[in-house]
Every structure is written in C-alpha cells, then in structure tokens.
Amino acid sequence: MKRLALFAVCLALYGAALIPACSAPAKRWFKGNTHTHTLWSDGNGAPEKVVSFYTESDYDFLVLSDHNRLSEGEHWFPVDGKRLTEEKLAELIETFGAEAVEVRDEPRREMRLQTLDELRARFEAPGEFLLIQGEEVTDSWEDFPVHINAINIDKVIEPTHGDSVGDTIRRNMEAITAEAQRSGREVLAHLNHPNFGWGVTVAEVAAMPLERFFEVYNGHSSVRNYGDAEHASMDALWDEALVIRIEDNNLGMLFGVATDDSHDYYSWGVGKTNPGRGWVMVQAATLEANDIVRAMKAGDFYASTGVVLGDVQRGATSIALKIEAQEGVSYTTQFIGTLRGHGPGEVGVLLAEKQGTEASYEFSGEELYVRAKVLSSRDHPNPYAAGDKEVAWIQPVIPAR
Numbered sequence: 001m002k003r004l005a006l007f008a009v010c011l012a013l014y015g016a017a018l019i020p021a022c023s024a025p026a027k028r029w030f031k032g033n034t035h036t037h038t039l040w041s042d043g044n045g046a047p048e049k050v051v052s053f054y055t056e057s058d059y060d061f062l063v064l065s066d067h068n069r070l071s072e073g074e075h076w077f078p079v080d081g082k083r084l085t086e087e088k089l090a091e092l093i094e095t096f097g098a099e100a101v102e103v104r105d106e107p108r109r110e111m112r113l114q115t116l117d118e119l120r121a122r123f124e125a126p127g128e129f130l131l132i133q134g135e136e137v138t139d140s141w142e143d144f145p146v147h148i149n150a151i152n153i154d155k156v157i158e159p160t161h162g163d164s165v166g167d168t169i170r171r172n173m174e175a176i177t178a179e180a181q182r183s184g185r186e187v188l189a190h191l192n193h194p195n196f197g198w199g200v201t202v203a204e205v206a207a208m209p210l211e212r213f214f215e216v217y218n219g220h221s222s223v224r225n226y227g228d229a230e231h232a233s234m235d236a237l238w239d240e241a242l243v244i245r246i247e248d249n250n251l252g253m254l255f256g257v258a259t260d261d262s263h264d265y266y267s268w269g270v271g272k273t274n275p276g277r278g279w280v281m282v283q284a285a286t287l288e289a290n291d292i293v294r295a296m297k298a299g300d301f302y303a304s305t306g307v308v309l310g311d312v313q314r315g316a317t318s319i320a321l322k323i324e325a326q327e328g329v330s331y332t333t334q335f336i337g338t339l340r341g342h343g344p345g346e347v348g349v350l351l352a353e354k355q356g357t358e359a360s361y362e363f364s365g366e367e368l369y370v371r372a373k374v375l376s377s378r379d380h381p382n383p384y385a386a387g388d389k390e391v392a393w394i395q396p397v398i399p400a401r
C-alpha cells in the first residue's frame with residue numbers, strides 16, 4: 001500500500017507541476033506459486049482454505065491449477081467423511097463465516113465450492129495479492145503422465161492426447177498456444193514433474209517445441225526430483241536438456257520453476273504434499289497477470305525453496321547476484337554450465353563457486369550457457385525430502401555466438 005500511496009503523491013505533485021515528471025514504479029519482486037490443487041480436483045482443501053494459506057504466508061500471487069478444470073460453475077462437494085468431513089466443514093464456517101460456506105442436505109450433505117470469482121472478491125487486493133487462473137492440463141501417453149500447467153487462461157483446455165510422450169507435449173502446447181492467441185492474454189505453460197511416473201525423459205524435454213519452462217523443483221512427494229540410478233535429477237535434466245536444445249535442436253532456452261503442487265492442507269511433513277515448499281520470485285513492474293507472465297517469459301524470475309535474492313543481473317557477459325542473508329545462515333553460489341566442445345561427461349559442470357552473500361561470474365566466451373544455484377546452510381522447514389536445505393535456482397543465460 002505504501003508504494004501505491006507514494007506513487008499517488010508523485011502523480012499529485014506532477015499534476016501541480018511541482019516536479020517535472022514521475023518515473024514509472026520500479027520493478028519489484030513478487031512471490032508466487034503456480035501449481036496448486038483444491039477440492040475442485042484432488043486437493044483436500046476447500047479453495048478458500050487453500051488461498052488463505054498463501055495470503056497468510058505472504059505470497060503475492062497464486063495460480064489455482066486443478067486437473068483439467070477451472071474453479072467455475074456450481075459444484076457441490078460431498079461432506080462424506082472422506083476429503084471433506086463435518087469437522088473440516090465446521091472449521092471452514094468458523095474461519096470464513098456461515099454466510100460464506102453454503103451447505104445443503106438434499107439430495108445429500110454437500111458444500112458448494114467457491115468459484116474463482118468469489119475467491120477474487122474475498123482475497124484479491126490491488127498490488128497486494130493476485131489470483132491467476134490456471135489449469136493442470138493432465139494428459140498421458142500409455143502409462144506415462146504428461147502434465148502441463150497453463151497459466152493465465154480464461155477457458156478450460158481439454159487434453160489433446162498424442163501418439164507418443166513427445167507428441168502429447170507438442171499437441172497440448174499447440175492447444176495452449178492457440179488458446180493464448182484466441183484470448184489475447186500472456187499465457188505461460190510449464191511442463192510439470194518430468195520424473196513423476198518416469199513420464200518424460202531428458203530427450204523429450206530437450207525436444208519440446210513451444211515449451212520453454214519445466215519444474216526444476218516440485219514439492220509433491222511422488223515426483224522424484226532427485227531421480228535415481230537410471231534417471232536424471234531435475235538439476236541434471238536441466239543441464240542435459242539445455243545442451244541438446246542449444247547444440248542439436250535449435251530450441252534454446254529452458255527455464256526452471258519451483259512449485260508446491262500442493263494437495264494436502266491438513267497433515268504436514270515429509271511424504272505429505274504441502275503448500276509453502278517451493279515458489280517463484282518474479283521481478284515485474286506491476287502485480288498483474290499479463291505482467292507477471294511477460295516477466296517470466298523474459299527470464300526475470302528465480303525459483304526458490306527459501307533463499308531470498310535482493311538482486312539478480314543476467315547480462316550478456318556475466319551473471320551477478322546478491323543474497324538477502326538470514327542471520328546465522330551461510331551461502332554458497334554455484335555457477336553451473338557446459339562449455340563448447342565438451343565431452344559426454346562434461347555437461348552441467350561446476351564452473352565456479354563463491355561463498356558469501358554476493359557472487360558474480362564473467363563468461364569466458366566458451367560457455368554454451370551458464371546458470372546459478374544458491375545453496376544455503378539452512379534446513380528447509382518442511383522439506384520435500386529429509387535433509388533438504390533451502391536453495392535458489394537462477395535462470396540460465398545463453399551467450400550469443
């Protein structure tokens with residue numbers, strides 16, 4: 001609010017010709033989660049409970065992304081003691097008021113789910129909190145899951161299916177792109193959890209046309225962020241896919257997002273799929289959906305599970321960053337990349353490592369790309385896996401040849 005007030009004063013002074021001009025508001029960081037489930041699909045939280053978690057946790061924006069549906073229309077959810085119990089219903093009534101929780105007993109005991117419009121009326125505040133409409137376009141080829149989050153859409157997108165995993169990604173991306181063109185909105189799509197069900201391989205990520213985003217971190221307990229003996233971790237996949245995209249496929253950039261994929265709002269800990277684990281910090285001029293998506297498409301964001309950055313400079317010849325340090329926490333910044341003429345075992349190598357709260361890396365001219373990762377000494381308060389520390393991932397830079 002303070003920022004808006006300042007801008008209003010600025011405009012008033014400008015109007016009174018007391019100062020020559022007011023510059024546009026500076027870009028600021030906005031914290032958001034782009035992957036969230038509710039009772040509208042397979043989450044166990046009522047939409048208002050889910051959104052209130054994020055507003056109370058100081059998020060600036062949230063994308064509700066239920067499977068193949070939007071939070072719209074009249075939908076009654078059974079109070080049958082399974083995902084919605086009498087106890088949970090009573091808690092909702094106590095928290096949000098009886099007038100906000102609509103219940104009926106015929107033909108059975110049910111609660112009406114709040115729509116996005118209702119949630120916006122309750123929770124949104126200009127410049128403070130924004131809800132962006134999204135959907136997890138949930139498809140598969142044979143037994144392999146192919147899930148893509150479509151963000152800032154205004155119409156449900158039906159999964160298209162395809163003849164292979166790669167073809168399924170391509171067709172769904174074409175559908176999302178067509179929807180963006182129809183609506184005129186800035187729409188962002190990110191490929192979710194490649195290792196969930198071992199659904200999407202490095203080669204398929206490396207060959208994705210239209211798609212430039214994937215989840216380098218997903219807080220869901222089943223997504224195998226760290227891979228296994230035969231499958232790449234998400235960090236390794238990022239490097240391997242980038243190399244193939246740049247060297248062989250002429251597809252270039254791949255951005256990494258961190259998300260919650262939250263489903264469980266009632267029990268907490270490792271093995272649960274809780275909110276608050278991973279997010280993006282987006283540097284944008286305004287807290288508006290088109291601006292947020294545009295900034296992400298420009299790479300003006302980082303992914304985090306707790307590390308906060310004050311400044312990130314991704315230049316043509318260097319990457320530099322400043323960390324907003326927490327007391328008693330130490331930080332290591334790794335600059336990771338792959339050099340031209342690399343051998344097969346020289347993908348995603350550590351180019352430099354810096355301790356402390358500021359770090360920079362000057363390109364030598366030999367790099368195919370460089371990205372940075374900040375490792376903190378602080379334990380994640382509610383980790384995806386036991387022992388996880390807080391981390392931030394800075395988006396790659398691909399130097400011009």
Ligand SMILES: [Zn+2]
Pocket residue numbers: 136147192193
């Ligand atoms: Zn999914």
Ligand SMILES: [Zn+2]
Pocket residue numbers: 035036037136261
């Ligand atoms: Zn999901």
